[in-house]
Amino acid sequence: xxxxxxxxxxxxxxxxxxxxxxxxxxxxxxxxxxxxxxxxxxxxxxxxxxxxxxxxxxxxxxxxxxxxxxxxxxxxxxxxxxxxxxxxxxxxxxxxxxxxxxxxxxxxxxxxxxxxxxxxxxxxxxxxxxxxxxxxxxxxxxxxxxxxxxxxxxxxxxxxxxxxxxxxxxxxxxxxxxxxxxxxxxxxxxxxxxxxxxxxxxxxxx
Numbered sequence: 001x002x003x004x005x006x007x008x009x010x011x012x013x014x015x016x017x018x019x020x021x022x023x024x025x026x027x028x029x030x031x032x033x034x035x036x037x038x039x040x041x042x043x044x045x046x047x048x049x050x051x052x053x054x055x056x057x058x059x060x061x062x063x064x065x066x067x068x069x070x071x072x073x074x075x076x077x078x079x080x081x082x083x084x085x086x087x088x089x090x091x092x093x094x095x096x097x098x099x100x101x102x103x104x105x106x107x108x109x110x111x112x113x114x115x116x117x118x119x120x121x122x123x124x125x126x127x128x129x130x131x132x133x134x135x136x137x138x139x140x141x142x143x144x145x146x147x148x149x150x151x152x153x154x155x156x157x158x159x160x161x162x163x164x165x166x167x168x169x170x171x172x173x174x175x176x177x178x179x180x181x182x183x184x185x186x187x188x189x190x191x192x193x194x195x196x197x198x199x200x201x202x203x204x205x206x
Contacts, residue, residue, distance in 0.1 A: 003028075004068065007046045012164055013132050019048060019062055028052065030062040037067060041164060086161040090154035094118070097187075105191055107199065118155025121147040125159035125166070132165075141172055149179040 010017030015032035050062035
């Protein structure tokens with residue numbers, strides 16, 4: 001038998017939440033693995049249908065959970081477009097750096113810095129995501145922000161998008177985007193004639 005209810009609590013980083021049944025009664029536990037559609041992330045306020053089962057302790061939990069509602073397709077389309085935007089930003093930025101290197105405006109080492117720092121940032125996010133799920137020692141937020149500041153923000157942005165990590169904490173995102181702006185501002189200075197000369201001098205390039 002299928003039931004219908006509303007997601008009233010959801011912890012995206014941990015991948016679980018609770019459904020309040022339409023017919024009333026106690027909340028029902030729901031895990032991300034119980035959703036048939038894994039491409040769409042659950043959110044508070046969404047209406048879902050589900051079947052009931054009990055875990056080993058006799059607690060009620062949802063299984064075979066699916067989304068319902070007239071706005072399902074429209075929300076999916078908006079969600080897909082929004083999910084692609086961070087990937088587009090990161091990709092275009094790295095392509096711009098690569099083009100600037102080919103045009104002789106930036107040294108190859110700078111492209112290596114961005115790609116290397118982005119890879120390290122993605123791995124750091126993945127490790128922190130795993131630690132959050134398993135309730136182990138977490139990576140310090142200051143470390144993640146430092147990686148973004150030195151040039152790893154494209155990889156961090158991809159990790160936030162693909163891993164759904166650090167996307168709901170407003171204070172973290174404010175600092176993150178501040179680091180992105182500072183990094184881009186520094187890159188803009190290096191693209192000026194005086195900045196280019198200073199960089200070449202620092203790298204010992206004639």
